[in-house]
Amino acid sequence: MSKHLLDLNDLDSDGIRELLHLTDLFVEVSQRPIPKVPALRGRTIAMIFFEDSTRTRMSFDLAAKRLSADVLDFPTHTSSLSKGESLQDTVETIRALGVDALVIRHGSSGLPREVAEGVGETISVINAGDGLNAHPTQGLLDAYTLCQHFNEVAGSNASLSGIHVGIVGDIKHSRVARSDVAAYNALGAKITIIAPSALQPDDVQNWPVEVSDNLDAVLPNLDVVGLLRIQKERMGNDAVTSIADYIECYGMTEARANSMRPEVVITHPGPVNRGIEIADAVLDKRPNVLVNKQVTNGVAVRMAVLFRMLGSGIEID
Amino acid sequence: MADRERRMTPPYGGVFVARTTVLDAAQVHRALTRISHEIIERNQGLEDVVLVALQTGGVEIARLLARLLFEIDGVDVPTGTLDVALYRDDIGLRPVMPEAETDIQIDLGGKIVVLVDDVLFTGRTIRAALDALTDFGRPRAVQLAVVIDRGHRELPIRPDFVGKNLPTRRDELVDVNPEGVLLGEMRK
Numbered sequence: 001m002s003k004h005l006l007d008l009n010d011l012d013s014d015g016i017r018e019l020l021h022l023t024d025l026f027v028e029v030s031q032r033p034i035p036k037v038p039a040l041r042g043r044t045i046a047m048i049f050f051e052d053s054t055r056t057r058m059s060f061d062l063a064a065k066r067l068s069a070d071v072l073d074f075p076t077h078t079s080s081l082s083k084g085e086s087l088q089d090t091v092e093t094i095r096a097l098g099v100d101a102l103v104i105r106h107g108s109s110g111l112p113r114e115v116a117e118g119v120g121e122t123i124s125v126i127n128a129g130d131g132l133n134a135h136p137t138q139g140l141l142d143a144y145t146l147c148q149h150f151n152e153v154a155g156s157n158a159s160l161s162g163i164h165v166g167i168v169g170d171i172k173h174s175r176v177a178r179s180d181v182a183a184y185n186a187l188g189a190k191i192t193i194i195a196p197s198a199l200q201p202d203d204v205q206n207w208p209v210e211v212s213d214n215l216d217a218v219l220p221n222l223d224v225v226g227l228l229r230i231q232k233e234r235m236g237n238d239a240v241t242s243i244a245d246y247i248e249c250y251g252m253t254e255a256r257a258n259s260m261r262p263e264v265v266i267t268h269p270g271p272v273n274r275g276i277e278i279a280d281a282v283l284d285k286r287p288n289v290l291v292n293k294q295v296t297n298g299v300a301v302r303m304a305v306l307f308r309m310l311g312s313g314i315e316i317d
Numbered sequence: 318m319a320d321r322e323r324r325m326t327p328p329y330g331g332v333f334v335a336r337t338t339v340l341d342a343a344q345v346h347r348a349l350t351r352i353s354h355e356i357i358e359r360n361q362g363l364e365d366v367v368l369v370a371l372q373t374g375g376v377e378i379a380r381l382l383a384r385l386l387f388e389i390d391g392v393d394v395p396t397g398t399l400d401v402a403l404y405r406d407d408i409g410l411r412p413v414m415p416e417a418e419t420d421i422q423i424d425l426g427g428k429i430v431v432l433v434d435d436v437l438f439t440g441r442t443i444r445a446a447l448d449a450l451t452d453f454g455r456p457r458a459v460q461l462a463v464v465i466d467r468g469h470r471e472l473p474i475r476p477d478f479v480g481k482n483l484p485t486r487r488d489e490l491v492d493v494n495p496e497g498v499l500l501g502e503m504r505k
Contacts, residue, residue, distance in 0.1 A: 022415050025415040034451075034452040036452070037403035037404065037449075037452075039408055156415070307403075311408055
């Protein structure tokens with residue numbers, strides 16, 4: 001496995017399973033009276049977030065701290081980047097400070113990969129979300145949450161075989177959807193993406209999925225409904241005429257939730273637009289809504305990723 | 318040494334070839350019986366005694382000790398397992414195996430913890446285990462039981478209960494299982 005985690009499509013299914021199995025270990029660590037281990041003592045991890053993020057950033061921060069690594073927060077708004085320093089020079093500076101890993105989020109698809117190619121194997125680059133491209137730790141934590149739900153742990157042979165997952169919402173503009181599809185597909189799940197045609201990706205025929213624009217038609221077949229966040233700024237253009245229309249066709253309303261078998265699982269990567277993707281009552285009262293579980297597992301998944309990239313020594317032979 | 322370490326740990330890699338049988342099954346059983354009596358004697362009973370087995374070599378030994386303690390004293394001693402991989406000072410040189418599970422269900426605060434391992438060698442595993450234990454509470458005392466003490470200590474650590482002291486060469490390997498103790502080496 002490479003020193004970098006840029007896109008789940010870079011990994012084969014064994015690589016994904018290995019990270020999920022390692023997550024089992026850190027879920028256990030997270031439940032200890034003192035949920036902190038000295039595994040990455042003396043390592044330094046820089047967080048560089050060019051896009052706003054609360055949960056991913058806090059989750060990486062907590063994961064690093066629970067592994068006893070030191071965390072450097074790079075303030076992108078007040079840094080010399082805003083004085084005109086190029087990103088390459090900034091990365092070079094951070095590297096010269098002696099960090100072991102960069103966790104990067106950026107609005108441009110592919111930027112973390114450029115940075116990774118620039119630094120070579122000297123430090124690890126971990127993608128915390130780039131443009132419309134990938135959000136690998138989200139894909140891993142969503143897959144882990146489903147494995148845990150259906151099998152208690154991921155185990156050494158994690159599988160979602162026989163599980164039918166529907167991913168609902170703005171697939172076209174969603175890096176979460178891309179990474180979820182990569183992870184679920186690696187574990188053998190059946191995947192249907194459900195979106196109005198304008199919000200389906202242009203190259204959808206190359207995805208390992210079935211496609212539908214009719215949630216109500218697919219819903220009775222699903223074991224998992226993965227809701228995506230609607231970006232309100234995209235509303236009102238040709239894609240979706242109004243929020244009311246979206247709720248009507250794709251929202252997890254109380255009526256829709258009541259039509260589903262109670263064991264059907266609902267996920268959402270957050271932050272939730274209450275009353276749009278999912279109704280308040282469904283979010284707060286329905287069993288098998290795994291939103292908080294996803295957040296909890298996010299820390300363990302990121303511990304597994306940081307540990308795998310920085311400390312496990314698994315590739316040393 | 319645990320099976321996984323034999324396979325994975327550099328610079329070994331290779332196949333374990335046994336040269337001599339150090340203890341046979343009956344002798345292992347006798348040694349563990351004696352250790353059980355010593356644990357009871359030292360602690361004047363089994364009140365507050367908890368066995369914590371080190372992954373992976375100590376697990377089977379601790380299971381046998383728990384059974385013997387029950388036969389002798391009629392007390393079901395709580396038993397847990399501990400994987401110290403994340404606490405090692407040579408982390409990064411050894412693979413971490415998620416299947417080596419840490420499972421300690423009880424608060425260790427105020428307890429007498431008997432760490433159980435198959436072989437005591439450099440003492441580094443025990444050093445890591447002592448660190449790890451403090452994350453599960455503050456035991457009143459920590460004691461160490463091993464089947465084989467093979468010497469070559471690199472830290473000021475000594476066992477409280479020993480099955481057998483076995484002088485070895487550094488490059489030899491000791492394999493402990495309930496059917497016996499073998500001394501041998503890795504062959505490529």
